[in-house]
Amino acid sequence: MTPLAQLLEAALFSASRPLTIEELSSLDQEAALADVRTALEQVREHYDFEQHGVELVEMAGGYQILTRPIHAAAIERAHFSVRTPRLSAAALETLAVIAYRQPVGRVEIEEIRGVSAGGVLRTLQERGLIEVVGRGEALGRPLLYGTAPMFLELLGLRDLADLPRAEELTIALHPHHPGPEGADDAAAYVEAES
Amino acid sequence: MTASEAPTTALGAGPGFVVQLDAFSGPLDLLLHLLREEQIEIAEIPIARIADQFLSAIQDLGLNQAADYLDMASRLVRLKAQMLLPRRSEEDGWEDPRAELVRRLLEYQQIREIALWLGRAAERRSEQFVRGFLPPAPELPPPPLTLDLLEMLQAVERVVAAIPTPVLHRVVARPLDVESATSRIEQMLEEREEIGWLEALGPRPTIVDVLSTLLALLELAKRGTLRLVQPAAFAPMVIARDPARSAA
Numbered sequence: 001m002t003p004l005a006q007l008l009e010a011a012l013f014s015a016s017r018p019l020t021i022e023e024l025s026s027l028d029q030e031a032a033l034a035d036v037r038t039a040l041e042q043v044r045e046h047y048d049f050e051q052h053g054v055e056l057v058e059m060a061g062g063y064q065i066l067t068r069p070i071h072a073a074a075i076e077r078a079h080f081s082v083r084t085p086r087l088s089a090a091a092l093e094t095l096a097v098i099a100y101r102q103p104v105g106r107v108e109i110e111e112i113r114g115v116s117a118g119g120v121l122r123t124l125q126e127r128g129l130i131e132v133v134g135r136g137e138a139l140g141r142p143l144l145y146g147t148a149p150m151f152l153e154l155l156g157l158r159d160l161a162d163l164p165r166a167e168e169l170t171i172a173l174h175p176h177h178p179g180p181e182g183a184d185d186a187a188a189y190v191e192a193e194s
Numbered sequence: 195m196t197a198s199e200a201p202t203t204a205l206g207a208g209p210g211f212v213v214q215l216d217a218f219s220g221p222l223d224l225l226l227h228l229l230r231e232e233q234i235e236i237a238e239i240p241i242a243r244i245a246d247q248f249l250s251a252i253q254d255l256g257l258n259q260a261a262d263y264l265d266m267a268s269r270l271v272r273l274k275a276q277m278l279l280p281r282r283s284e285e286d287g288w289e290d291p292r293a294e295l296v297r298r299l300l301e302y303q304q305i306r307e308i309a310l311w312l313g314r315a316a317e318r319r320s321e322q323f324v325r326g327f328l329p330p331a332p333e334l335p336p337p338p339l340t341l342d343l344l345e346m347l348q349a350v351e352r353v354v355a356a357i358p359t360p361v362l363h364r365v366v367a368r369p370l371d372v373e374s375a376t377s378r379i380e381q382m383l384e385e386r387e388e389i390g391w392l393e394a395l396g397p398r399p400t401i402v403d404v405l406s407t408l409l410a411l412l413e414l415a416k417r418g419t420l421r422l423v424q425p426a427a428f429a430p431m432v433i434a435r436d437p438a439r440s441a442a
Contacts, residue, residue, distance in 0.1 A: 016325055057322065069321035082322040088221040089309065092316075096308035113299055115220035115262040155312060156319030164311055 001046055004031055005039040012043070018062030018153065060152035061159055084154065094120045095129065095151065099163060103133045103144035121145065129154060220264035222302040224251060229299075236299045239292055241277050245270035269295065368402055375403070376408035379433070383420060388434040 001009070007027055012019060025036045041061060044056040057066045067075065075081050087095070094117055097109045109117045124130045125145075133146035152159065212408045228247050229236060252263040261372055276291040290296075377395065382389050395407050411433065414420050423432045 013325065064324060066322035066324060069318070072321035072323070075323060081323040084316070086320075087316060088312065092309035092313050093219060093305055094306045096312055099312070100305075100308065112305055113220055113297075114222040114266060114298070114302065154319060155315040156322070157315065162306065 001042055002039060004028060005042040008039050009043050012063060017062040018060045049172050058158050059156050060149050072131040090120050091124060098130055098145050099147050102146035105136045105142040105144050196332060221263045237296050241273045245274045370402060370406045372406050372409045375406040379410055383435050388432050391431045394433055
């Protein structure tokens with residue numbers, strides 16, 4: 001590995017959150033973004049080629065070293081780490097509405113799901129998965145919600161463009177609300193998912 | 195809720211009909227489930243039959259979660275009535291009263307599909323751990339607090355016993371002996387024209403001696419009996435006879 005790749009590996013090892021490519025390139029003033037991308041690819045290939053127990057994953061707009069799924073059960077058995085608790089169906093449905101309709105108010109979420117959403121919204125906000133992104137024009141200036149970076153981390157997504165697009169769904173999306181745009185530039189990266 | 199988790203219901207059978215409503219995330223979920231059970235296309239929803247099934251499903255519902263389901267039930271009943279109204283065939287501009295419900299169901303079904311996808315993504319992600327993960331501390335069971343009056347009084351006694359009794363100190367003022375220091379310095383200055391600070395203190399001075407001597411010197415200097423001279427900064431102080439007085 002090149003010295004830059006080694007430096008990036010050390011930084012990624014030291015961090016407990018995904019580091020963005022901008023953060024990583026601040027480590028070495030000489031290195032251009034393209035150099036950092038190449039070096040990251042080198043780290044990833046190194047882990048894959050040498051069959052390391054960890055891998056480099058592109059996630060939530062950054063990069064992070066994660067253990068490979070195959071070791072999950074053993075690590076959990078030994079109580080070294082535990083899985084994040086599963087989200088309830090109500091939480092997942094609410095997240096789905098927010099992810100595709102953001103910024104979206106409580107009333108619209110409740111209309112789509114057919115149930116009141118106050119409690120779920122509070123829970124999701126407490127877990128840092130959604131955040132208030134503004135206020136609507138409607139009467140009472142209702143709070144509008146959007147997904148937070150933690151949402152991408154929880155799902156292991158690079159960005160919102162990683163969500164399934166309209167044509168990938170069995171049921172087509174509502175015509176007035178197309179899926180998130182901008183998936184083209186994300187396609188340039190190698191799929192991080194195992 | 196995933197399709198595989200959906201409880202099976204004995205539909206159509208009147209008294210044996212049981213649905214666990216907790217298993218559904220809302221009235222739309224329940225409706226979709228009923229349609230799936232009957233293998234009916236959403237667009238072809240038979241309002242009359244589905245409305246009846248929906249109503250019997252929510253019969254045993256607790257009041258606190260009823261509102262969302264009752265709202266849907268009332269819509270269904272209204273739709274059922276609308277569908278029963280006679281309409282002239284081939285009439286233009288007839289709007290299917292089910293259209294709005296069908297649209298909502300389709301929209302909800304789509305959200306359900308996305309929710310499933312999100313659930314699978316979260317599941318995959320949870321199989322990978324990050325560095326430095328700290329498992330949340332296990333919740334401690336509440337300590338058993340069984341206490342009778344005697345135990346409590348004993349505890350109070352222990353606490354009271356642990357409080358230290360205040361100790362009183364008698365502070366004795368050590369009198370400074372300025373007078374003897376004064377006479378000692380005057381006597382020394384009788385013999386010699388000037389003396390050093392350490393000499394004025396005398397052998398093995400105590401803190402009281404030092405303070406007494408200092409006060410005596412200051413007092414004598416004020417009276418003009420002697421002069422206090424420091425030849426240089428931080429140099430030892432020289433105590434000299436007042437020239438005017440010695441000349442007299």
